[in-house]
Amino acid sequence: MSTLSSSRSLIQGLSEDEVGRRRTSGQGNTVRLPTSRSYAWILRENILTLINIILFALSLALVLLGRPLDAITTVAVISLSQ
Numbered sequence: 001m002s003t004l005s006s007s008r009s010l011i012q013g014l015s016e017d018e019v020g021r022r023r024t025s026g027q028g029n030t031v032r033l034p035t036s037r038s039y040a041w042i043l044r045e046n047i048l049t050l051i052n053i054i055l056f057a058l059s060l061a062l063v064l065l066g067r068p069l070d071a072i073t074t075v076a077v078i079s080l081s082q
Contacts, residue, residue: 052078 014022022028037045055078062071 055074059071059074
C-alpha cells in the first residue's frame with residue numbers, strides 16, 4: 001500500500017510556466033459547448049401554446065366587437081400566467 005500512496009504523490013499537473021507555453025503555442029483547450037435551443041425558440045415555445053393562442057384570438061375578437069377593456073384584461077391574464 002505504501003507504493004501506491006507514493007506513486008500518487010508523484011502524479012502532478014502542469015506548472016504555470018508549462019501551461020503558458022502550451023497556450024501560446026496553440027495547445028490550449030478552448031471548448032465551446034453548444035446550446036440545444038436559442039432564447040427565441042424557448043420564448044416562442046412557451047408563449048405560443050394552444051391556450052395562449054386561443055386567448056389571443058378571443059382578445060382580438062373582443063377588440064373587433066368594441067370591447068377593448070375586456071381584451072386588455074384577457075391579455076393581462078395571459079401575461080401574468082407566464
